Amino acid sequence: MEKIIAKIKEERPLVHHITNNVTVNDSANITLYWGGLPVMAYAKEEVAEMVEAASALVLNIGTLTADSVEAMLIAGKEANKLGIPIIFDPVGVGATTFRTEVALKILRELDIAVIKGNQGEISILAGQQGEVKGVEAVGEYKNIAETAQKLAKGQKAVVVVSGVKDIISDGDKVYQVSNGNNLMGQVVGTGCMLGSTLGVFCGVSSNYLEATLSAVTAYGIAGEKASKKATQPASYKVAFLDSISELSDEDLAREQQVEQVM
Amino acid sequence: MEKIIAKIKEERPLVHHITNNVTVNDSANITLYWGGLPVMAYAKEEVAEMVEAASALVLNIGTLTADSVEAMLIAGKEANKLGIPIIFDPVGVGATTFRTEVALKILRELDIAVIKGNQGEISILAGQQGEVKGVEAVGEYKNIAETAQKLAKGQKAVVVVSGVKDIISDGDKVYQVSNGNNLMGQVVGTGCMLGSTLGVFCGVSSNYLEATLSAVTAYGIAGEKASKKATQPASYKVAFLDSISELSDEDLAREQQVEQVM
Amino acid sequence: MEKIIAKIKEERPLVHHITNNVTVNDSANITLYWGGLPVMAYAKEEVAEMVEAASALVLNIGTLTADSVEAMLIAGKEANKLGIPIIFDPVGVGATTFRTEVALKILRELDIAVIKGNQGEISILAGQQGEVKGVEAVGEYKNIAETAQKLAKGQKAVVVVSGVKDIISDGDKVYQVSNGNNLMGQVVGTGCMLGSTLGVFCGVSSNYLEATLSAVTAYGIAGEKASKKATQPASYKVAFLDSISELSDEDLAREQQVEQVM
Numbered sequence: 133m134e135k136i137i138a139k140i141k142e143e144r145p146l147v148h149h150i151t152n153n154v155t156v157n158d159s160a161n162i163t164l165y166w167g168g169l170p171v172m173a174y175a176k177e178e179v180a181e182m183v184e185a186a187s188a189l190v191l192n193i194g195t196l197t198a199d200s201v202e203a204m205l206i207a208g209k210e211a212n213k214l215g216i217p218i219i220f221d222p223v224g225v226g227a228t229t230f231r232t233e234v235a236l237k238i239l240r241e242l243d244i245a246v247i248k249g250n251q252g253e254i255s256i257l258a259g260q261q262g263e264v265k266g267v268e269a270v271g272e273y274k275n276i277a278e279t280a281q282k283l284a285k286g287q288k289a290v291v292v293v294s295g296v297k298d299i300i301s302d303g304d305k306v307y308q309v310s311n312g313n314n315l316m317g318q319v320v321g322t323g324c325m326l327g328s329t330l331g332v333f334c335g336v337s338s339n340y341l342e343a344t345l346s347a348v349t350a351y352g353i354a355g356e357k358a359s360k361k362a363t364q365p366a367s368y369k370v371a372f373l374d375s376i377s378e379l380s381d382e383d384l385a386r387e388q389q390v391e392q393v394m
Numbered sequence: 395m396e397k398i399i400a401k402i403k404e405e406r407p408l409v410h411h412i413t414n415n416v417t418v419n420d421s422a423n424i425t426l427y428w429g430g431l432p433v434m435a436y437a438k439e440e441v442a443e444m445v446e447a448a449s450a451l452v453l454n455i456g457t458l459t460a461d462s463v464e465a466m467l468i469a470g471k472e473a474n475k476l477g478i479p480i481i482f483d484p485v486g487v488g489a490t491t492f493r494t495e496v497a498l499k500i501l502r503e504l505d506i507a508v509i510k511g512n513q514g515e516i517s518i519l520a521g522q523q524g525e526v527k528g529v530e531a532v533g534e535y536k537n538i539a540e541t542a543q544k545l546a547k548g549q550k551a552v553v554v555v556s557g558v559k560d561i562i563s564d565g566d567k568v569y570q571v572s573n574g575n576n577l578m579g580q581v582v583g584t585g586c587m588l589g590s591t592l593g594v595f596c597g598v599s600s601n602y603l604e605a606t607l608s609a610v611t612a613y614g615i616a617g618e619k620a621s622k623k624a625t626q627p628a629s630y631k632v633a634f635l636d637s638i639s640e641l642s643d644e645d646l647a648r649e650q651q652v653e654q655v656m
Numbered sequence: 657m658e659k660i661i662a663k664i665k666e667e668r669p670l671v672h673h674i675t676n677n678v679t680v681n682d683s684a685n686i687t688l689y690w691g692g693l694p695v696m697a698y699a700k701e702e703v704a705e706m707v708e709a710a711s712a713l714v715l716n717i718g719t720l721t722a723d724s725v726e727a728m729l730i731a732g733k734e735a736n737k738l739g740i741p742i743i744f745d746p747v748g749v750g751a752t753t754f755r756t757e758v759a760l761k762i763l764r765e766l767d768i769a770v771i772k773g774n775q776g777e778i779s780i781l782a783g784q785q786g787e788v789k790g791v792e793a794v795g796e797y798k799n800i801a802e803t804a805q806k807l808a809k810g811q812k813a814v815v816v817v818s819g820v821k822d823i824i825s826d827g828d829k830v831y832q833v834s835n836g837n838n839l840m841g842q843v844v845g846t847g848c849m850l851g852s853t854l855g856v857f858c859g860v861s862s863n864y865l866e867a868t869l870s871a872v873t874a875y876g877i878a879g880e881k882a883s884k885k886a887t888q889p890a891s892y893k894v895a896f897l898d899s900i901s902e903l904s905d906e907d908l909a910r911e912q913q914v915e916q917v918m
Contacts, residue, residue: 146789146790148790152434153434155422156677156678157419157678157679157681157844157845160678160844161843161844161889161890164842164844164889169789170790171790172678173748173752174719174721175719175720175721175754177722177754178752178753181751181752181753182752185789185790186790195435195436195437197437198437227435227443227444227447228439228440228443229443230440231440265431265447266410266431266448267431267433318427318639319423319426320419320422320423320426320432321419364640365423365426365427365635365636365639366423366427366632366633366636366639367636369890370890370894371890372890373890374888374890377888377890415677415680415696416680416696417684419681456696457696457697457698457699458699459698459699459723460699460701486697489697489705489709490701490705491702492701492702492705527670527693527709528670528672528693528694528706528709529693529695530693580689581685581688626901627685627689627897627898628689628893628894628895628896628901629898632894
């Protein structure tokens with residue numbers, strides 16, 4: 133976890149995304165602003181070859197189609213074969229049967245390094261009750277730490293539950309990250325960009341729990357810094373992306389608010 | 395129409411979009427900035443189920459494909475069955491035979507609540523002469539108020555003709571909205587974002603004429619406010635989106651310039 | 657080349673794009689900010705008819721699929737028949753066999769006016785050694801002027817190699833443009849937006865070499881101006897797009913740094 137931001141800027145990990153068409157530009161930009169190299173490639177004819185050069189693969193089902201799911205599985209199997217970490221963002225799982233079936237298929241057929249979702253999405257994947265309206269979690273989730281831990285243990289993955297306070301578990305320990313700013317929830321794409329951020333950080337470290345803790349914390353700190361520059365959503369988004377590009381390991385060490393809760 | 399903006403922020407209507415890939419991020423953001431919840435879902439396997447949870451459905455043919463048109467018809471029929479209002483944006487109709495045929499098929503097979511287009515697009519749908527170059531109206535349209543009224547009457551829909559002055563008709567009365575700023579025409583996506591805005595406003599009101607008048611007026615006022623903050627297009631777009639997020643019912647009541655013209 | 661920017665604003669060339677879904681919004685906006693009219697249309701049912709009204713066609717394989725390649729070939733053949741210039745951006749060629757085969761097929765079946773790529777992409781198309789990681793050139797390219805000249809000669813096209821210094825050749829002469837700013841490489845989409853810019857400029861001139869020299873130079877000057885307004889990437893992108901909209905022929909004449917190198 134030491135000097136991971138500097139390591140990213142030095143190693144420039146290539147992060148292959150198969151993602152939705154709503155926030156794809158944001159995902160590409162944030163990858164570049166951290167110091168990584170984004171590549172978006174979806175054609176089934178090329179995804180296996182493209183992922184070979186990558187340091188991480190981000191799969192995001194925000195605007196899934198039968199074709200993109202096929203490409204995700206092809207790329208994912210190749211990534212697994214080569215030991216390249218897969219970040220999975222099950223956007224909107226639970227909103228439709230199709231999304232839920234696809235998400236469960238991905239978990240069944242691929243070995244995922246990090247699963248990131250909101251409280252509703254993670255609860256549904258963990259087999260608990262959860263409600264997702266469109267792509268937003270609705271309802272209350274009282275035992276989210278246990279839910280995250282259960283999913284992480286079952287999937288042998290690191291699980292991130294994004295929210296006002298983020299929960300992270302490797303199936304054993306559970307951590308809570310308190311960094312962040314509520315303006316982050318008022319801009320489209322902050323969930324997806326966290327997925328890309330996880331790809332960048334896991335692309336330079338083989339300890340996915342540590343890389344995830346650093347990624348989530350650094351992301352939240354950038355959100356805090358941006359809130360000092362802008363308070364309205366569109367301006368805030370620009371300020372947030374600028375903050376990503378200038379965040380340092382020193383900021384991360386100084387500002388992090390991480391505690392183990394289980 | 396009373397306090398409709400406050401109602402949006404309270405009810406948080408889910409607006410399901412099947413839209414183009416050029417302005418999809420703008421559409422999602424403006425939906426969220428008004429206080430609604432955007433969801434973009436295109437797979438034919440899920441659109442009927444996704445629209446069930448929605449308060450409005452926005453169909454935009456800006457970058458149509460055979461697959462997306464199929465999804466539009468599936469989602470639209472389900473929306474009709476459930477009484478969920480459909481906003482239809484016939485982007486570029488008249489530019490190609492394919493677009494014209496698709497647009498006419500959508501009007502034939504679906505019951506549309508609000509049709510929004512530029513002068514060329516609306517004229518073509520009304521069976522009048524119109525010229526569309528790419529996705530822009532060219533030429534002069536002298537009797538646009540009558541044209542809008544005719545289309546609205548024939549389709550039993552509210553019709554919005556966007557332009558320097560916007561025309562709105564329910565097939566009986568015709569209104570003109572003078573709010574807005576010419577910088578709005580110098581940014582890609584302001585047409586599409588008006589479609590999303592119509593989805594948000596019609597998602598909290600069963601009086602689609604009143605909701606449309608409020609939506610078009612509020613949108614124009616936000617454009618005016620933004621012009622005091624920025625005068626170049628990319629900065630203006632950020633300012634415009636910021637203005638959306640802070641617009642109030644008081645602004646709407648105070649600044650609206652609506653007159654009945656027929 | 658005289659007063660080409662004024663000519664664009666007067667003629668408003670329609671630029672038909674078949675491009676990737678990462679930077680499509682940026683491409684549309686920059687086309688509009690120069691004074692052109694963007695249209696993005698991909699359906700094989702309509703691309704031949706859409707391109708008929710266009711002044712230029714931009715083909716960009718950044719997120720190619722079998723369907724989009726089919727549409728590119730249909731539109732391209734129609735453009736060739738009508739004498740409409742095609743700008744080809746072989747994004748990521750060399751990264752996968754599929755991209756390389758598609759790019760070579762496009763060069764074989766279509767008559768391209770301008771080919772634009774980074775050093776790796778152009779080297780690979782020229783049959784030289786080149787390395788592309790994702791969509792970025794890696795490695796060193798010592799004889800890039802000769803490589804560009806060779807490709808231009810073989811394809812009877814103007815070739816642009818984008819980089820810190822841009823290289824332009826028509827197969828005979830070779831020019832170097834020193835305008836630009838290194839922040840341009842730190843934002844996603846500046847390569848694709850240069851492709852759109854070439855479409856706009858070649859859409860109002862039949863001398864593609866001169867139009868290309870003007871386009872690349874004007875683009876670089878806008879990048880320089882923006883660097884005086886912002887130094888972080890997301891803010892810089894907004895400033896850069898604003899600079900495009902206000903750039904004049906006088907700026908171009910005064911600030912251009914072009915030299916013939918071969």
